[in-house]
Amino acid sequence: MKTPYRTRTLLAVAAATALAAAACSGAGGGGADTITIATVANPQMQDMEQLSSIYEEETGNKVEFVVLPENELRDKVTQDIATGSGQYDIVTIGSYEAPIWAENGWLANLDEYASDPEYDVDDLLPPVRESLTYEDSLYAVPFYGESSFLMYRKDLFEAAGVTMPENPTWTEVADLARQLDDPENDVAGICLRGLAGWGEVMAPLDTMIHTFGGRWYDEDWNAQLTSPETKEAVQFYVDLVRNYGEDGASNAGFSECLTATSQGNAAMWFDATVAASVLEDPNSSDAAGKMGYVPAPVMETEHSGWLWAWSLAVPETSEKKDAAWEFMSWATGKDYMNLVGEELGWARVPPGSRASTYEIPEYAEAARAFAPQTLAAIENVDVNKPGLYEQNWTGVQYIGIPEFQDLGTKVGQEISAAIAGNQTVDEALEKAQEYAEEVAVEGGYRDQ
Secondary structure, three states, X not given: OOOOHHHHHHHHHHHHHHHHHHHOOOOOOOOOOEEEEEXXXXXXXXXXXXXXXXXXXXXXXXXXXXXXXXXXXXXHHHHHHHHOOOOOOXXXXXXXXXXXXXXXXXXXXXXXXXXXXXXXXHHEOHHHHHHOEEOOEEOOEEEEEEOEEEEEEHHHHHHHOOOOOOOOEHHHHHHHHHHHOXXXXXXXXXXXXXXXXXXXXXXXXXXXXXXXXXXXXXXXXXXXOOOHHHHHHHHHHHHHHHHHOOOOHHHOOHHHHHHHHHOOOEOEEEEEOOHHHHHOOOOOOOOOXXXXXXXXXXXXXXXXXXXXXEEEEOEOOOOOHHHHHHHHHHHOOHHHHHHXXXXXXXXXXXXXXXXXXXXXXXXXXXXXXXXXXXXXXXXXXXXXXXXXXXXXXXXXXXXXXXXXXXXXXXXXXXXXXXXXXXXXXXXXXXHHHHHHHHHHHHOOOOOX
16 A cells, blocks of 8 residues: 555654754754745746745744745845855755855755665766766756757647758748648747847857757867857857747747747747646646657757756755755655656656656656657767867856856847847857857967
8 A cells, every 4th residue: 555645754754853853063953944935936936835845844844935936036146155155044055056155165066865765866867967976976956857858749730831840950940830830820830939138039049059069168278159160050050049939039048938838939949858747737837748858959969968967955055954854855855756757747757857757657647748759868978078179167058167168158148139039140140259268278278
């Protein structure tokens, strides 16, 4: 007989709390605690906030959520962490921040906490776990992991009499977008992020740059943002979204494209694999059961998906580390996956973090349209050589150096301005090249 969910969760929380009390110092063992978590306003995190009342009921602890748009979250959390103000007990960060912030001493080492057998850290998908590791220690745990793929409305394709290739090139995608673009019926041929931000427009654009044969820097840290290959990729992206993309593309990010696709206002969408769990939820999406999923489009490379994990970490400044881990282990543990499925629907289970998630029969059935493609995309990522060249850094849709947050943001602003028609791609890339050159020299990566 299966142990009831709440009984299993209480046992797991009790075990985690006992281990934490023995392993670590700090608040969180002698009565109820209130912890504050800063998180991104993505659907899966909103589900976590909704379900946190169950955690509070079971443990007596309270969780206060600060939910922010992606760009704003990054700014506020980075400022809080860097200044040591200690406003948050848990922060939502990604694969980019985890090793850099760990090296800076900003995050608590989670090895002793995560060694609890009940948590089963070995169940975390290896590429995702490795992205959150610094010097063989874990500094964040994944709430969900993702790569990227191309999503499309099968009903709109059928109505237009066109077929999606099993492994499309960007040239093929552009031709399909042209045929499917239908402004009179408020249907864009494709939705692509255009919102400024290194985690917004630059995420899909970086993968396009790699597969076109471009790159940020060469092996000697000479900026390559005005190279012919990079220019071709960026011009292709800007033309595609301007000609056949969504209205107001320069202000559209993940959330806007998710809404457009789920409501039938976009025939295709290239973005994070995690979006499929929302698109296939009939309670929130008109597209449920109508979507198809194929690998990220390519040109000169075999694969072009990215790798990311929205994850939970504990700032070193938190005085409630034990209580913070208690919630984190609940929200990223195996039982949470079952809770989401039972309470909110199996398609909404956070993907890409645990291998065991893909062994849950109910999830396998509900996610059959996209789960295999998600796993394949994650497994095919090469964070050291996502394009045609070996890199001096790790990362696909980012450069794993501290300066990239500012550099990527500046470059993203220039690209967004080109999408808005306020400047040409050449003008945007000339400025981007200068920004990148400054980082290479001032950051000490290359002599002047």
